[in-house]
Amino acid sequence: MRIFIPSLLLTLQNCDAFAPVPKPIVANALSITSSKLGMGLFDNLPTLNPKPATPKVSKPPDFIAPEPKPLTITRLSSLPSLFSGALALASRLGTGVFVLGWNIETLFANPDSGKYALKLGPFSIRDTSTVLGEAPRPAVPLILYEYEGSPFCRRVREMINLLDLTVEYRPCPGARAGFSDELFKLTGRRTVPYLMDPNTGVRMFESDNQIEYLLETYGPRDKSSYDKKALWPITTQAFALQTSVIATQVRGYAGSMRQKNARPDNEKMKALELWGYECSPFVKPVREKLSELCLPHVMVSCSRGSLNRDKMMAKTGRFQVPFLVDPNTGIEMYESNEIVEYLDQVYTE
Numbered sequence: 001m002r003i004f005i006p007s008l009l010l011t012l013q014n015c016d017a018f019a020p021v022p023k024p025i026v027a028n029a030l031s032i033t034s035s036k037l038g039m040g041l042f043d044n045l046p047t048l049n050p051k052p053a054t055p056k057v058s059k060p061p062d063f064i065a066p067e068p069k070p071l072t073i074t075r076l077s078s079l080p081s082l083f084s085g086a087l088a089l090a091s092r093l094g095t096g097v098f099v100l101g102w103n104i105e106t107l108f109a110n111p112d113s114g115k116y117a118l119k120l121g122p123f124s125i126r127d128t129s130t131v132l133g134e135a136p137r138p139a140v141p142l143i144l145y146e147y148e149g150s151p152f153c154r155r156v157r158e159m160i161n162l163l164d165l166t167v168e169y170r171p172c173p174g175a176r177a178g179f180s181d182e183l184f185k186l187t188g189r190r191t192v193p194y195l196m197d198p199n200t201g202v203r204m205f206e207s208d209n210q211i212e213y214l215l216e217t218y219g220p221r222d223k224s225s226y227d228k229k230a231l232w233p234i235t236t237q238a239f240a241l242q243t244s245v246i247a248t249q250v251r252g253y254a255g256s257m258r259q260k261n262a263r264p265d266n267e268k269m270k271a272l273e274l275w276g277y278e279c280s281p282f283v284k285p286v287r288e289k290l291s292e293l294c295l296p297h298v299m300v301s302c303s304r305g306s307l308n309r310d311k312m313m314a315k316t317g318r319f320q321v322p323f324l325v326d327p328n329t330g331i332e333m334y335e336s337n338e339i340v341e342y343l344d345q346v347y348t349e
Contacts, residue, residue, distance in 0.1 A: 055265040059329040060345045068334035070320045078337055085281025088247035092154075095233045096161040096278040099305040100219065101131030101226055116309035116319045127305045131220040132164055138199045138218065141298055142167045145183045145194040147174065148255025148291035151244030152207040153193045154278070158234050159211045161278045161301045163218050164308065168271055168298045171291040177258035178294030179267055211235065251284065255291035261348045262293045269347075271296040273325035275312055277303040282336045283322045289340045293347045 073079065089097075109117035109126035117126040144160075144167050146153035160167050170179035172192050180190050187194065187205075195210045196203045200217065204210055211234060220226060234240055248256070274290065274297050276283030290297050302308050302321050312319050316332075324339050325332050329346060333339060 053268070054270055054328070055263070055268055057263075057269070057328050057346050059331050060342065063331070063342070065331065065333040066335040066338040068318065068320050070318075074335070075337055081285055082281045084250050084252070085284045087250045088284070089279045089281065091243045091246045091250065092158070092279065093233050093243075094279065096158040097304055098162075099129045099132060099164045099301075099303045100162045101129040102305040103128055103130045114310075114313060116313050128307075129164070129305045131222070131225045132307075134222075135163070135220050136218055138165065138197070140198055141165075143170060143196040143198070144168070145170045145172050145179055146192050147172050147178070148288050149173075149248045149251075149253050150175070150192055150256075151241045151248065154244045154247070155207050155234050155237075155240050156193045156195070156210050156214075157278045157299075159214050160299075161303045162231075162234070163214055164301050164303065164306045165214070165218055166298060166300050166308075168296060169290075170267075170296050171255075171294050173258045173291055173294065174256055178291075179296070182267070208237065251288070254285075255288035257292065258294055259292040259348065263347050263349055266294045266347055267296065269295060270327045271298050272327070273298045273300065275300045275302050275308070275323040275325075276321040277301055277306075280321060285336050286322045286324065286339050286343075289343050293343060295343070295347060 073082065105126045105128045107123045107125055109115070109124040111117065111119075111124055115126065117124045119125075142160075142165065144153075144156065146157065146169055148171070157169075170182070172178045172180040172183060172190070175190050175192050180192075183192070183194055184190050187203075189205070191205050193207055193210060194203070194205055195213070197213075197217070202213065204213065215228075215231075228235075232239070233243075272290070272295055274283075274286060276286070276299070278287075287299075300308050300311075302312065302319075309319050312323065316323070320334050322336055322339055323332070323334055324342075326346075331342065333342065
């Protein structure tokens with residue numbers, strides 16, 4: 001208990017359970033400008049005005065992107081991380097593995113269709129969503145101030161995956177580092193998660209409010225097409241927070257503090273682009289590293305049934321996560337261990 005209580009307080013500090021419940025705020029006072037993510041997928045991403053100059057970084061000397069090896073453990077040293085990632089996934093009952101309305105479309109997909117399908121022996125399994133096909137999609141990514149270890153932030157990120165949304169994450173490790181200063185200038189508070197939707201002008205604190213907003217705004221148009229009670233692992237706050245704390249503890253509170261040797265100007269970098277999903281044991285180390293380095297990144301949700309899997313097939317000719325696109329160096333790469341090493345080489349002092 002001597003270990004658990006301080007660790008738990010570190011995880012929960014400055015999260016929305018300890019803040020008064022404000023009403024959603026319409027961003028009529030927020031100055032928005034346009035910027036580009038370089039070689040990334042999304043343009044015209046809103047940023048705070050004025051936008052500082054982007055620092056210059058370069059790829060490591062003699063860098064060669066690793067050959068992608070899907071569903072392969074390339075290093076025995078990564079086994080503990082994969083095991084703890086699987087435990088974290090189990091503690092949250094696999095929430096975020098599948099999109100809302102997940103469905104197997106066919107067991108015999110055409111391999112020449114250019115669309116994603118999972119090859120298992122004689123089967124070529126294509127899965128989709130039966131309810132998100134007509135759901136509204138944001139024209140530009142939403143923005144979420146958050147950090148990896150926060151159980152409140154985890155709930156919102158899981159709903160983002162469930163709805164197959166693309167969101168820019170602005171890490172605030174421990175709610176005191178990273179983009180926390182920017183958040184304080186914007187709102188007068190350091191409470192996370194904090195959601196901004198440039199498509200509607202809505203800004204809000206409180207994970208409960210954000211979950212409801214995302215579901216109402218970007219969920220299925222036909223609310224009778226799914227059972228809202230099935231969302232209880234996310235919407236039941238007590239269960240979600242307790243199991244999310246367990247998931248954070250299992251991962252050793254990774255992503256909850258700024259890395260000591262992180263470049264002090266990382267927050268000014270162009271947002272990196274990460275394809276993956278919240279609960280993947282392969283994606284998790286990359287997300288944790290991005291949070292510790294306080295690097296802004298656009299997360300392209302790729303849970304099972306996601307249409308973004310087809311988009312990756314069209315973009316790269318294959319599907320594998322994590323997949324990182326770095327507009328600051330021009331690098332595109334797969335493989336979790338190598339991505340973490342690359343980020344440490346480029347974005348530390």
